[in-house]
Every structure is written in structure tokens, then in C-alpha cells.
Amino acid sequence: MQAGQAEADEAARKALATFSETYWPPLYTFVRRRGYSPADAQDIVQGFFVHLFEHNTLTRADQEKGRLRTFLLGSLQNFLLKQRERMSAIKRGGNQQLVSFDLHLPETEAAMQATAHLDQVSCYDLTWALTVAKRSWQRLHETLVAEGKEQWLDELKPFVAGVGAVPPNQEEVAARLGVPVASLRTWLSRLRQRYRELLRAEVANTVSDPADVNEELRYLHRILMA
Amino acid sequence: MSDRTDGAKNVTESAESNSAVPFATSIPADALPLEAILCTEELRSRPSRPPDYEKENRALAALARALAYSPRTILQTLTETILEITQSDSSGVSLLIPDGKKFYWPAIAGRWTPHIGGGSPRDWGPCGDVIDRNIPLLMRHPERRYTYFLAVSPPPVETLVAPFHLGGKAVGTIWAVMHDDRRKFDLEDERLMTRLSTFASTAYQTLETIDELRFQISEHQKAERAVRVNVCPKCGRPLTQVGPDGECLRCVFDWGFTSETEGSEDPTPSGVEPRPLNYGHFEIEVDAHGIPVALGAGAMAVTYRARDTILNSTVALKVIGRKLAENPTAKARFLREARAAAQIQHPNVARVIHYGEQEGECFYAMELVHGETLEARVQRDGPLPLSLALEVMEQTTRGLAAGEARGVIHRDLKPSNLMIESDRSGQLMVKIIDYGVAKVMAADATVVQTQAGFIGTPAFASPEQFDEPGQQQIDTRSDIYALGVTFWYLLTGRTPFASRSIEEIRTKQTQQLPVEQLKSVHAPAQVAALLKSMLAADPARRPQTALELLRGIRRCYLRLEPAARRRRKRLARSNRRTRRN
DSSP states (O other): OHHHHHHHHHHHHHHHHHHHHHHHHHHHHHHHHTTOOHHHHHHHHHHHHHHHHHTTHHHHHHHTTOBHHHHHHHHHHHHHHHHTTTGGGGGGGTTOOOOOOTTTHHHHHHHHHHTTTSOHHHHHHHHHHHHHHHHHHHHHHHHHHHTTOHHHHHHHHHHHSOOSSSOOOHHHHHHHHTSOHHHHHHHHHHHHHHHHHHHHHHHHTTBSSGGGHHHHHHHHHHHHHO | OHHHHHHHHHHHHHHHHHHHSOOOOOOOTTOOOGGGTBOTTHHHHSOOOOOOHHHHHHHHHHHHHHHHHOGGGHHHHHHHHHHHHHTOSEEEEEEEOTTSSEEEEEEEEETTGGGTTOEEESSSSHHHHHHHHTSOEEEESGGGTSGGGGGSSSOOSEEEEEEEEETTEEEEEEEEEESSSSSOOOHHHHHHHHHHHHHHHHHHHHHHHHHHHHHHHHHHHHHHHHHGGGBOTTTOSBOSSBOTTSOBHHHHHHHHHHHHHHOSOOSSOTTOSOOOEEETTEEEOBOTTSOBOEEEEOSSEEEEEEEETTTTEEEEEEEEOHHHHHSHHHHHHHHHHHHHHHHOOOTTBOOEEEEEEETTEEEEEEEOOOSEEHHHHHHHHOSOOHHHHHHHHHHHHHHHHHHHHTTOOOSOOOGGGEEEEEOTTSOEEEEEOSTTHHHHHHHOTTTOOTTTTOOSOGGGOOGGGGSOGGGOOOSHHHHHHHHHHHHHHHHHSSOTTOOSSHHHHHHHHTSOOOTHHHHHTTOOHHHHHHHHHHTOSSGGGSOSSHHHHHHHHHHHHHTTSHHHHHHHHHHHHHHHHHHHO
16 A cells, blocks of 8 residues: 555656656746845755645646646745745755756756846746747657658758748758648648647646637747747 | 168068068078179169150059959059059069068069969068168069079069068068060169059058958957847847757747637748848848849859948859868868969959858858850850950960969869950950869769769860879869860850760760861861860870960961951952952
8 A cells, every 4th residue: 555655656756857847947047036046046946846746736736727837936936935934944855856957957047147137927937938839849849750750840940940040941942852842831831730739738738727728828929029 | 861761670670570580591502692683773874764654643543443443453453554664574562471481472464474372482582682671673683593483484584673561561572574685674663663662552551451441340240249149030039948959939939829820821931031141241132032142053052142241242152062061171172272262363263252151051252253154155146256265265364374373273164164244444354263163072072973973064074084083183284175175165156075975075085076167167277276286185285384375375366467357358358359250
């Protein structure tokens, strides 16, 4: 019985680890904008995720029908209020290590610096929106790589986002791939369709009511394009 | 008097700066002393011709115009002016290279033109001696002291060398040479050289200012780019977080989201809006649809029409394919060749003016020729008249001579690499384009192996260019062969060995020339003979140098001289009369 409980705990812990890997950048940015040093901010975010894990808070978030974005921010603000009283207790999240910051810390720091003109909440929202965009974009990569269409994606990618100084030319790319321009446009259209689906799925993961997906998407778009 | 004082100061400075850079002297122990060849004093006793101020001022006004319109060729224009107003046989400019050990000759006019790009040692050359004394010097048979001149053809008899200054310091010389005794330099020549030297200083300083301005502007742009480094080139927003390849995630999100709200398939996906395409400070011109204006495209490179955003002028920008640029050997070779080509400073060679690399691509900018290729001309109007074809040949050969002097071989001479345009006075001007590019491609056998390692254009290539890459003995004579095929094409509208396969061309090259093609266009015997020698399968039987070829072309001209022409016309008229009677 105890063993079963331990396994369930381990599974929950793994799920939370994945979750935290995804969503730590907006939280970290917010704490840094509150004036904490990078080391303290890492401690706090680590402690926050441990706190979520220990209190099973995420399950509650699902049940309470809200948006993950606003729920996490609210919880973090509460956590920050309380943690002043018990700062010593959350050093490095106690003994627990849920988040590994190493991988994307420099770029998150840079992103935080680049959004210094925004208030703390806008900064959090922007980082959140970028995280969602990045995650769905990565999903698209993974899916296409799995299908063996990596090269195909490499050719089409420049049409999607500003990569490098040279703007792509449909005729040239079509000639290089040896397909008519019309086919290239069809591919681009399909790629866009797939990305749109992944983006929706990603946002759907962060809202409890499917009806909120469109509204959340619009909100994130507005934040990004501001 | 004050000039002399300044001069003395310069000598001291010059001597000091030399002693600061220790280097082995190149003066041979048995060299004749300078005094043995100096005859500057003789100038005072020689009868001097009267000054022609009108001509002199006209020449200087032309120089000033050249500076305004084509600053890059000012030195060449200067040497041509020296030649004209001193009535000398050869003239040139020598500049001290930055390490101070050697002079190089960036511009030469007259009979020594093939030696353009050569040089002389700082401590053992007429230029060094003139700079040290800081006055114009006249030398008689300078080759007796500076024995390396013995190899220079034709030999100098008298050389008048004048120093020129930059910011109060002598940095080079201008010189005039006589190759025989038909006329001796006089005091008037010394005065003219001094005046031109003053002009050269001003011109050169102006060029330096232009270069300095360009540098400052490019530094400014670099600084601007550094500030903007974190901005998406497409949406202009900060790149706060990017995708795995640096993609702007805002653009990515927008791309997915916009179609979501539109709910329809957009026939023109975002990302294709026309926007500037830049290589360094060159902006490629795009048409109304945002498509770059390509001037030409080969297997390895595309040439675009582009704008120099600093000088606000139009250039031809050649962008070398990514595949070639990825190969370090080929890339290094490309740079080397671009450098060599950049040093061919000749009116008949389109100048390379900038080299750059950007995001894995190499590019260089060259002078844009506002004309058409000879291939286009012949395709449009048919074969050229003999006089025009000879003019084209002569100018091309002059350009070739300049390349030969720099040790650069073209390797792909053909009508589509020769452009013709008219200068301001309506005179025909031939420009050789794509110098050195073919050789760069040859360096990377893995890239170009379309026809068993062959580089160039088969119909215009010399027999030796078909040899295995390791066994090729390619020199100017290969270019002379290609020029022969070009000449043939200009006169007849076709190539002598037209064929579908390389093997067939190779076989035909060793057989009899199809001279009947020449007869059908009434090519004179001298022209046929010249073509025959240029198209000899054995390189040893062709004209050996561009200069030798030039002499051959000149001989063909004799037939076109007015007297000869009148004779032919008279003959034709009398023939017609005979027929009528």
C-alpha cells in the first residue's frame, strides 16, 4: 500500500517536474522584477514549485476552473508574501530540486532585461505568451522531425519568422526544392494549419474551460504584439 | 626657400621612420652610385620648350572631373595626363606601402602598362632616392644602378621622378619615362611634374577623406546594428525569447494566430513582403514584387544590381553560392582572387571595389557597366563590322595585359564576359567582367564537376583547359585562345568549333580551322592569320603575351587605315565601272 503511494507520488513529482520545466521562465521573470537577485529568484521559484507539489495545488487549479496563467501568478504572489516569514525554510526548496534552471537561464535573464520597461505583471504575461509560442513551435518541430520532414521545415521556417537578414523568396525556394511555387504555398498553408492546431492545444492545456481558449489566445496575441 | 626647409624636415622624418623599422637593405654591394645616373642639373642647360598653359589647364580640369565622377580611377587618369602633357613614353604613380619597405605601382600608362601592380624596393629604387632628397630627379639609364629594371621592357632611357606629399609627408612619386632619345626631358617637364604632383596630393587627400568618411559611416552603421541586434528584422520588436534557430516567437505566434482569426487560407503567406535585402552596406534592388533584380546567374553565383548605400551609387553585386562559401579552401581562394582582381586597375576591366562575407555567403561588389554583353549585341545585331571587332579586341587585350601583369588569368573569357558601353564622348568602351572567378571555382573540384572537372565554357576554352585538373598548364595563352574564339564569334556570329560534346570540341580543336566561315564575312588575310595564331592548339605557337597579341591586332589595323581604305574603295569603284562597261 505504502509502495503504491510512493509510486503515485513519484509519478506526480515527474509530472510536476515537466510542468515546472515549461512554466518557470514567466515566474522567474516576475520574481526578478520584484527585485530579487538571480540566485534568490531561483530559490524562490524552486520553493514555489515544491510548495505546489506538496499542497497538490495544481489539481485544485483544474477543479477551480480558471486560467493557469492567472492562477500561477496569484499563487506565486501569495507564496512571496508568506515566504518572507519563512525565508530560511525554503532555501533551495528545502532539499528538493524540481526545476533545472541551467538550460535556459541566460536567455530568460536577457528576456527579463529586455522587458524592463514593462510592469511586473505585463512582464510575466509577455514571458508567459512567449513560452506558449515557443512550446507549440517546439511541438511542431518534434512532430515534423518524427515524420522525417525536418529539411522541409528548415526551408519553410524563414517564411514564418524573421530568421536572418535575408528575406525568403518563394520562387527561389520553390526552384531549390524543385516544386512549383503553388505547391510551396500549399505546404506553407498546411504548416500553418498544423501550427495553429498545436497552439490551440497548448493554450487549451492552460485553461479549464475550452470556451476560454479563443479569449486566452487573443489576450496572448495582444500582449505579444503590443 | 620655405619649401626647401620643409623638404629638409621631411627627409629627417623619413630617415627617422625608416630607422624605426629595421630591415635588410636590398642594395647590392656593387650597385652603381646614384650620382652616376643622376642628370637633374642638365635640365638647366637643356633648351626648354615654351609652356602651353591652355593645354595644361585643360588637362587639370579633366583630372578634376575624373576625381568627381570616378574617384577610384583617378590615379590611372593622372598617369594618362602625365603621358599626354610631358609627351613621354610611359608614366606612373608609385605609392609607399604601409610597412615602408616597398613601393607599388598602382597606376601606369603608356608602354609600361603591362607592369602595372609591380613595385620597387624602398631603399634601392628611384622612388626611394627621390623621396629621400625630396626634389624631382632626372635619371639617365636608371637600370644601370637599379639593375632589376633590366628585366623591364622596353628599357628606360630617361626617367623624371617627382615626389608627392600627403599631410606634409612624402608618400610616393609620380614619374615619366622616355624609352629612346627622340626627345629629352627639359625644365618645362620638371615644372609640369611638380604641378601634377601637387594635384596628385590634393586628389589623394580627397580620396583619403572619402575613405575616412566611408569608414566612419560604416562604423556608425555597425554601432546601429549592435543596438538593434536584439530586434526581429521582420516585426521590429525585441527578440526577448527566440526559437531554436533564432526565430522571432512573436512572429511565429502571429503567423498561427492571424490565420486563426481570419479563418481562411491566405494565398500569400506572411514573410514575403518586399523589404530591403542587404549585403554589407549594399542594398540589392528589388522590383515591384520584392524580387531582387538579377543581372545574371551562373552555376555558382548570382549577380544582382545593388545600391551602395554609403556612396549612393549603383554597383553589380556578385553573391557566391553558399555551398562554395562553405568550403574554406575555395573561400580563401575566392578572397585571394578578389584581391588580385581588385588590383587590376585598368579602364577595360570592371573593378572589384568591395569584398564581404555575411551569414555564410561571400559577395563582392564591382563597377556596374551600363551596357550590354557582346553576346547580347551579336545575338541582336549579328556579327560586328571588322573595325568594331578590332576595337573590341584591342581594348580587351589591354585589359588582359593589366591582368597578366598582376599574374591573374581570367580563364573564362567569352562574349558574355565582355561588356560594351559608351563613355561620355560616345566612344566605345570594353569592360572585362568576372576576373578570377573561374579559377576560384576550379579550386573546389567537389563543387564544380559538371563536365569531368572542366571549368569554363567549353566552346571558348583552350585545349589545355580540358586536361586533367592536376596536369593543366594554364596561363595567359589560354586567355589568348579564348579571346581568339571570341574574335571569331564577333566576326562570324558563331564559334569555330561549335559542337554538342566536349569530346567533339576537343577533336575539332586539333583539326583544320573552318576558314570558309571567315571568307564568307570577307575577313582580310591579316585577320585570318592572327586568328590562326591565337587558335593554335599548341600554346607555344600562339602570341605569348598580351602585348605580343596587341602588336598583332595593330597590324590588322593597318588595313583599315584611311589610305588603305581609300585604295580599296577606288579599287571597288573601278571594278564596278569595269563590270558596267
